[in-house]
Amino acid sequence: MAFKIYTKTGDKGSTSLIGGVRVPKNHIRIESYGTVDELNSQLGLVRDLCPREDVSEWLREVQDRLFTLGSELATAPDKTIRMKLPDLHDSDISWLEQRMDAMNESLPEMRSFILPGGNASGSACHVARCICRRAERICVGMESAGEVVPEFAIRYLNRLSDFLFVLARYITHQAGGEDLPWRARV
Secondary structure, X not given: OOOOOOOOOOOOOEEEOEOOOEEEOOOHHXXXXXXXXHHHHHHXXXXXXXXXXXXXXXXXXXXXXXXXXXXXXXXXXXXXXXXXXXXXXXXXXXXXXXXXXHHHHOOOOOOOOEEOOOOHHHHHHHHHHHXXXXXXXXXXXXXXXXXOOOOOHHHHHHHHHHXXXXXXXXXXXXXXXXXXXXXXXX
């Protein structure tokens, strides 16, 4: 028999964290890993829209790290769990920085703020950047509220949003597009 995806245990508005602790579905911890999941799904769309193999490989790596982060955020902080979960490391942040540095070498210098756009995959990447920033804000809010936040979560999300900004520009430029400079009305 196939595994059933529905359990009916959440029908009254609560869910379980890894470790068995039940919380309301609007708990900030659920919001945090739900937003990371939304980001991961958006990156899948970017991969589907962008024909570049390098971008696909990079985003596949990021998606893997987001599953790691999501599992850390979904774990009840006060419970000892038996399963071994992966975690984030300094090297994951360095990896993002190295890719940004390499992409920046092929991009024109930015002389103003830019408007999101340029092509479908670049625009989808800008949406991912915004979702990433929201995930970061939620994690900062968790920390401010006294919730346990994984050690590298905020740093990783901060650097990832920078990476996604550079990647959006890279995707657009590699497709022959240009940055759309923002011109403030005077």
